[in-house]
Amino acid sequence: MTSEPALTLFCLAHAGGSAHPYIRLAADLPDRVRLVPLELPGHGTRVREPLLHGLAPLIDEVVRLVGEQREGPYALYGHSFGALLGYEAARALTTLGTPPELLLVSGRNGPTEPLSHRPFHHLPDDGFVHGLQRIGGLPEALLAEPELLRFYLPAIRADLKVVETYTHAPGPRLAVPVASFAGRKDVLTDPASVAAWSRITTGVFDFTLVDAGHFFLQEPEFRAALSARLTRFAEQPRRSPAARGTASRAGQAG
Template sequence: MRPQLFCLPHAGGSSAGFAPWSRRVAAHARVRPVELPGRGTRWDEPPPDRLATLVADLATRIRAEADGPYLLYGHSFGALLAYELAHALRPSLGEPTALLVSGRNGPGVAHPAIPLHGLPRDRLLEQLRKLDGVPVALLEKPDLIDPFLPVLRADARLAELYRRGRHPVLSCPVRALAGDSDPLADPAGLHRWSEETTADCLVEIIPAGHMPAGHPAFVAWLRRTLSELTAEA
């Protein structure tokens, strides 16, 4: 049976962003997008103000759905969630087959840019444009973007104030990727993921910004990485 790939979104993101992945990596894994409170099917739930609360919530949902070997993937804020979940799930499910992350330096590296969560609305939207985190058409329509900003601020706060806890080192492989023009990740920071595992940690840089998922190089990386990891499992 193909392993499950549980996918964690970036700050303000939802499970809908992973919809195309089922087709792209169907040969290697069963994609299981993880929905966070405050969006998508969980729109009526307030986003937690503590990371531990969010991780516990998501771990409960993953445990209920897991049926064998699994992998974790997360982008940016989602990379931190995937890392924390690898530890939270270890007592019950064992470690993931691998931890895949993108758009975020290692957990031991502090957030490198201006914090977004407390910015005035106009400055927040300006920074989101620079990150390509929200479609321009959406940014220019207050009636559409404003309802999402509280959730985005809540996620950004958790990501920007994050500090690595006293976790033991993992023993699963780590695969880390970022765009070469990503303002939130860099090669040195990506290599810090190697501190989090006794297994191998491979880093890849592709020609992209902070949101690389739509780039052919990212899709190629994802397919190649899953092919190699699931062949070894």
């Protein structure tokens, strides 16, 4: 019996977030799913590196990290800001001929949908923090530590600017399954806008609601749903990368 991974799951965190919390997902994942949380410059263990400003350099970095650590079939999973990066990285990787097998996104409306709140990345720190609180965009643990919050603000601001200035560029739709997860109490998403993720793929789309707000990575309901989705995926027959690339040219994501 082989112990080689059947699928590598690359994870991308929310705005200002690090790779560390995603390590805990490993205990709930199906056997032979290899978990690889990706750390961006200026975040987590790479906090001493300069932040990347703008979508293009961030996607270049994600593509580089995936290329260095990919071992056979892989999937991308991102939460909120990470969902946007995961989608755009999937587009770039598809163009390079190495598309993911599956895209999983959570805590974000579809990329073709308008921004769900009024932009505030440009405000002074007090106004910026107030804006984050208003949209539920800060974990409770961080709110309880003002000094720690100030330390993370530059990374959160840089990432949120990418979200708030993002414009979806029309292009070929992905040809991979897309699975979306959202919290019923999340003010940043709504079911109709989350369902808009179906527009960016010619593959199967499914949508799971969990009883939570914006941050639900550690919620047992979400972890069980994520594991179940990956298990279903592992049981499905898959096409070759070349076939998926051909299918992606069949439609455009507007």
